[in-house]
Amino acid sequence: MGGPSTEVRDVERQESTIASASATTIVEHPDAPIDDVVHVAELEEPGSSPPTPRFIQDESSWKRWKWVPYPVRRFTIAVGRWTRGPPIPQDFKIKPLFPQIQHAPIALLDKYLPHRAHRIGLYFGYLALWLITFILVMRSGLVATEVEGWGTPIPIGCGNANWISGNGCGLDGNDCRPFSGSGFAFRCPANCASYQVLNPRAVGDQEIIYQPMVIGGPSNTSSDANAIYRGDSFICGAAIHAGVITDTEGGCGVVNLIGTRSKFNSSTRHGISSIVFDSYFPLSFTFDNGVECASKDVRWSLLAISVVFSTFLALFTTSPALFFFPIFTGLYWTVALATDPPNYQDIPSLLSLEVGRFLPAMLAAWVMFDKMGIRRTLTGLTAQVEKAVLWLGACWVGALTNHTFDFIPIQRLTPHDLAQQPGARAALAIIIIVLFVILVSQVWFFRQEGRLISHLKLYAIFVVGLIICVLLPNLSLRIHHYILALLLLPGTSMQTRPSLLYQGLLVGFFVNGIARWGWDPVLQTAYALQGDAQLDSPLPEILAPVIALGKNLSTITFSWGQSPGPEYDGISVLVNDVERYRDYFSDDLNSAPNFTWSRKVGDVGEFEKEYFRFAWMSGSSSEDYTKAGIWDEKGQWVEMQPGPSKLKRRADVWEGAGFIGHEMPVGKPGFEVGRRKREIDVWEGEGFIAHEVKAKKPGADRAKREIDVWEGEGFIAHEVTVTKPGSGTAKREVDVWEGEGFIGHEVYGVGCNVILDLYTRQVTKRVFHIRP
Structure with missing residues (x-):
């Protein structure tokens, strides 16, 4: 079973x-x-499961971006993977060439100073020796012997002159008197031959730009003893041209004002080409011969001291902080006091200015060191010689931009300057190409270190910020030295030889920018950027003049059309670059709109050309002047070419619909470029009372108060009170009138000879002469 x-x-x-x-x-x-x-x-x-095809994976990960073409998505993914860098990032470290030689300074310290306390003492003693040597050499350069009969020479800048361009010296040049019978001893720094005008200056019918403002001098065949210069020439440039001082060392001399002269020659002497002017000018000057003055320009000695001390510091230090901060400080004060100081009157004012800039500069130095990559670049670097040559050498090159990069024809990175200066656009194109090559190489290095994405994010923020700055209305983006350095420094935060070079150069740029120009804003108004350039304002339409030629007297009468707007309430006329006529339309509504200029027999300039330029007035400020028309030797009129020539920089200040005052460039001693005084017209009821001028002066809150004095309905005088250090009232100036006609200015107590910087429009020195 x-x-x-x-x-x-x-x-x-x-x-x-x-x-x-x-x-x-x-x-x-x-x-x-x-x-x-x-x-x-x-x-x-x-x-x-088997692997999903790549295109299906891409489709699933880009569901939100289906509108983006597939080739673009594929390229973007590839770029993203490339920017992440290699799987194992590589940190670059410099391996010294000839290590025994480069490690020798460190080995010497280890052998002879093995203890930390000894090294600290040597370090601070070395810095103290650097400081003391610098001070002693600089002090020796400040001492100048007195010039017999003239006293101690006055330090002046390369752009100082006895005349202000345009109508800056007032009607008939009275604000720049005396024209003759005066003079002073001066002292110029070195390298003034390269000081140039950066905006067009009118000299007769010529427009001068990017060359020294030196008009006249001896001819190429005559001796230096016959050197006569027009009054608006740069004093130091003219002294070099005349052979009184040298460009390499500077020096001192004595300038004599000799009044009206004519026929100023053009010649090339001692590296300066002077400008010809074939008419007369009310202020001329010459130089005394045989002036001896024990004066020495020590800027190159100070530079040599700082270079030597900083080089030894670079060779014998390995700590990034102990190397960087003394180098930064030494560079700053060498630039500020020796190689490229700002405009100043005396050493105390210069020190005051630079200390104010130095403290925030040290804060910026710490940010650059700790947050912008300098510490990373210098940490663990034992290639002492390469550090001294690449980083420190490039740093000095950047700090001396006024010498090392002076050949580049770019003064400012503004559209106006790039279009105006010859060769500027080509130079900018070359710079952009060089920067692009450097950018590509640095991107590759950052990718190898796996830090490219983080830096791309940082620079994306920079780009967005710059775009916002560009789009802001009524403001212009200005990339200064120090801004350029701060933008590019993060791109050097690695230890490669090219990064050492780039980083040192950028630190030098930063130091030069702050020490020389200060913390200029990255956003500036068009007025601040304009300087003394053209305003592009309307120009007077001058009708054909009426000329009357006589045996003893010849006249030329000019008429003009209606003003282009209610803001223009007067007209100014320059004859041979001197304001000879100023008229306000509201003074006499029945007066004819014309100006008559006379030429008498026996007058200087009888057989010489005369140059006429016209500008509308807005308050007390002149707008753009026309190009020069010529009344020639034969009495014929040569029409002016279209377009503006030169202007005087001054602005009227408005609040709402009411006029407040005039804002002018000021030139107070010790003040930085760009500081202005405000001149306020004071009104009481419907009656005009006074001009109140507010300007800070060392040791005083108010330097000047100018009052218009009226008696009944008639104007009497301007009463000017100026406080001079150590005294009471230094000047009392009264306008004298007889009947309805103006006679002149009567000055009581003292007179003054004003020395002005034509580029910065800065009064750097007032020389007071006691009058009997």
């Missing part, structure tokens, strides 16, 4: 056991068959 059925059940149980074993994939025999059903089940498990 149990035969076949029992065997069948045994076989079924065996098959069931085998199937169960197969179902659990426990296959011990190598030749055991593979169950197809089990294999299919395994394929359906997520972990063992």
Whole structure:
């Protein structure tokens, strides 16, 4: 009974056991068959599924960006993977060339000064020696012997002159008197031959730009003793041209004012080409011969001291902080006091100015060191010679931009200057190409270190910020030296030889920018950027003049059209670059709009050309002047060319719809360029009372108060009170009138000879002469 059925059940149980074993994939025999059903089940498990095609993966990850073309998405993904860098980032470290030589300074310290206390003492003693040497040499350069009969020479800048361009000297030049019978001893710094005018200056019918303002001098065949210069020439440039001082060392001399002269020559002498002027000018000057003065320009000695001390410091220090901060400080004060100081009257005022700039500069130095990559670049660097040559050498090159990069024809990175200066656009294109090559190389280095993405994010923020600055209305983006350095420094935060070079150069740029120009804003108004350039204001339309030629007297009468707007309420006329006529339309509504100029027999300039330029007045400020028209020797009129020539920089200040005052460039001693005084017209009821001039002067809150004095309905005088240090009233100036005609200015007590910087429009020195 149990035969076949029992065997069948045994076989079924065996098959069931085998199937169960197969179902659990426990296959011990190598030749055991593979169950197809089990294999299919395994394929359906997520972990063992075949890889999804790449294009399907891309589609799933870019579902939100389906509108972006697939080639663009593919390129973007590839760029993103490339920017992440290699799987194992590589930190660059400089391996010294000739390590035994470069490690020798460190080995010497380890051998002879193994103790930390000894090294600290040597370090601070070395810095003290640097400071003391610098001070002693600088002090020796400040000492100048007195010039016999003239006293101690007055330090002046390269752009100082005795005349203000345009109508800055007032009607008939009275604000720049005396014209003759006066003079002073002066002292010029070195390298004044390269000081140039940066905006067009009118000299007769010529427009001078990007050259020294030196008019006249001896001819190429005459001696230096015959050197006569027009009064608006740069004093130091003229002294170099005349051979009184040298460009390399500067020097001192004596200038004599000799009044009206004519026929100023043009010549090239001692590296300066002077400008010809074939008419007369009311103020001329010459130089005394044989003036001896023990004066020495020590700027190159101070530079040599700082270079030597900083080089040894670079060779014998390995700490980034102990190297960087003394170098930064030494560079700053060398630039500020020696190689490229700002305009100043005396050393105390210069020190006051530079201390105010230095304190925030040190804060910026710490930010650059700790947050912008300098610490990372210098940490662990033992290539002492390469550090001194690449980093420190480039730093000095950047700090001396007024010498090292002076050949680049770019004064300011503004559209106006780039369009105006010859060669500026080509130079900018070359600079951009060089920067692009450097950018590509630095991007590759950052990718190798795996830090490219973080720096791209940082520079994206920079770019967005710059775009916002560009889009702000009524403001212009100005990239100064120090701004350029701060923008580019993060791109040098690695230890490679190119980064050492770039980083040192940028630190030098920063130092020069702050020490020389200060913390100028990155956003500036068009007025602040304009300087003394053209205003693009309307020009008077001058009708054909009426000329009357006579035996003893010749006249020329000019007429003009209606003013272009209510804001223009007068007209100014320059004759030979001197304001000879100023008229306000509201003074006499019945007066004819004309101006008559006379030429008498016996007058200087009778047989010479005369140059006429016209400008609208707005209050007391003149707008753009026309180009010069010429009344020639034969009495014929030569029409002026279209377009403006030169202007005087002055602005009227308005509040709401009411006029407040005139804002003028000021030149107070010790003040930085750009400081202005505000001249307020004070009104009481409907009657005019006074001009109140507010300008800070060392040791005083108010330097000048000018009051117009009226008696009844008639104008009497301007009463000017000027406080001179150490005295009371130094000047009392009264306008004298007789009947309805103006006679002149009567000055009581003292007179003054004003020396002005034509570029910055800064009065750097007032020389007082006691009058009997």
